[in-house]
Amino acid sequence: MSDKVKLMIVDDSSIIRKLIRKYLDEYNMEIVGEASDGKSAVELFKEKRPDIVTMDIVMPEMDGLSVIEEILKIDPEVKIIAVTALSDKSTGIQAIKLGAKSFVTKPFSPDKLQAAFAKLISN
Amino acid sequence: MKETDLHFFIDSTLNYFDEVTEDKAVTGIPYIKSDDPVVLDYTGIIGISGKRKGSIYITASADMLKQMGKVILHTDDLSDDDIKDLIGEIANTISGNVRTAYGSDFMISVPVVVEGHARDISMPEDMQSFVIPITWNNFQSFLVVCLE
Numbered sequence: 368m369s370d371k372v373k374l375m376i377v378d379d380s381s382i383i384r385k386l387i388r389k390y391l392d393e394y395n396m397e398i399v400g401e402a403s404d405g406k407s408a409v410e411l412f413k414e415k416r417p418d419i420v421t422m423d424i425v426m427p428e429m430d431g432l433s434v435i436e437e438i439l440k441i442d443p444e445v446k447i448i449a450v451t452a453l454s455d456k457s458t459g460i461q462a463i464k465l466g467a468k469s470f471v472t473k474p475f476s477p478d479k480l481q482a483a484f485a486k487l488i489s490n
Numbered sequence: 491m492k493e494t495d496l497h498f499f500i501d502s503t504l505n506y507f508d509e510v511t512e513d514k515a516v517t518g519i520p521y522i523k524s525d526d527p528v529v530l531d532y533t534g535i536i537g538i539s540g541k542r543k544g545s546i547y548i549t550a551s552a553d554m555l556k557q558m559g560k561v562i563l564h565t566d567d568l569s570d571d572d573i574k575d576l577i578g579e580i581a582n583t584i585s586g587n588v589r590t591a592y593g594s595d596f597m598i599s600v601p602v603v604v605e606g607h608a609r610d611i612s613m614p615e616d617m618q619s620f621v622i623p624i625t626w627n628n629f630q631s632f633l634v635v636c637l638e
Contacts, residue, residue: 379600380579382572385563425582427600452586457594473583474509 372396372488375417377408377434378450379426383473387421387450390477391484405429412438417445419487422467424451424458432465439466446487450475491637496520496620499546499635502587506580507626511561518623527610528621528632531555532573534581535602535611541595544637547611548581554629574603584633614638 374396376384384401399415402408406428412420420438424431435447449462452473459470469483500517507515533549555576559568562576578601585598604611611634613619619636 380582381575382559382562382579385572389563425586425598425600452583453589453594453598454587455589455592455594455596458589473586474506476509 370395372419373399373415373417375399375408375412375415375420376401377403377405377420377426377431378423379403380423383423383450387480390480393481394484394488396488405431405434408434409437409441412445413441416442419446419448419484421448421450422462424449424453424462432461435462435465435467446490448480448483448487450480491618491620491635495637496622496635498588498591499584499633500622502584503622503624503633505587506583507624511558511626513561513627515624515626518625520620520622523613523619523621523634525610527608528634529604529608529611530631531606532577533604533608533611534577534579535604536581536585537599537602538585538596538637539599540597542592542637543614544617544635545613546581546585546633546635546637547613548577548584548624548631548633549611550577550580550631551629554626554631557627557629570605574605577601578603 376387378384399417400411402411404427422431447467448469449467450471454472471483530549531552533547535547538544555573581601589596613636617636622633624631
């Protein structure tokens with residue numbers, strides 16, 4: 368059995384998905400799936416059961432806040448990092464209230480994302 | 491639209507280039523958009539609803555976006571889809587970041603991307619649109635803001 372952390376990346380931007388992959392490449396993790404909209408994120412989550420999910424908020428089909436609610440019903444233990452351009456405090460608070468463990472605002476530096484990720488895997 | 495509104499967008503734009511490319515962008519003096527088109531190779535458009543209504547778009551050359559992609563991802567291997575995605579993401583991030591000033595009632599749509607030199611990008615006719623010229627790495631692009 369692999370002891371690698373299983374990561375799923377959810378973002379409607381392929382550039383952001385590539386960037387997250389690149390920034391987190393140095394960690395002992397396996398990217399088990401990527402989704403570009405909310406509905407397919409929920410389906411992919413059921414299939415792949417990742418340990419950590421990076422979750423965009425503004426997405427087509429189903430927004431990230433609704434996806435957070437859905438996937439936490441499936442697995443209350445999953446750790447979610449909300450990654451979004453919506454920089455107002457209330458969006459961050461809402462994501463955390465729904466169960467996200469961390470909130471990273473776009474545009475993000477490698478340090479910002481790595482710090483959020485490192486904190487989750489150390490827990 | 492007030493002058494302070496433009497400042498929010500200018501700050502958000504400058505922060506984007508600074509954070510993502512680590513290379514500062516410079517904005518020129520904003521002006522009211524005339525009937526002359528302001529469209530370059532790729533354009534990312536965001537609809538605004540909620541407390542404020544309107545639209546914003548950013549338009550840039552293919553060369554600028556390729557250079558940005560190269561700086562961000564450290565690769566020359568960028569597809570046309572990557573470039574379209576990048577201009578949409580820039581529009582999304584700049585407009586999402588102004589929620590620091592406007593709050594969560596400032597609702598943004600997912601980006602719509604237009605490729606090629608369209609005749610012009612339609613903005614609400616009953617409102618003035620402001621053009622903010624942006625220079626990054628000697629490339630010129632434009633942010634157009636139209637808010638109620």
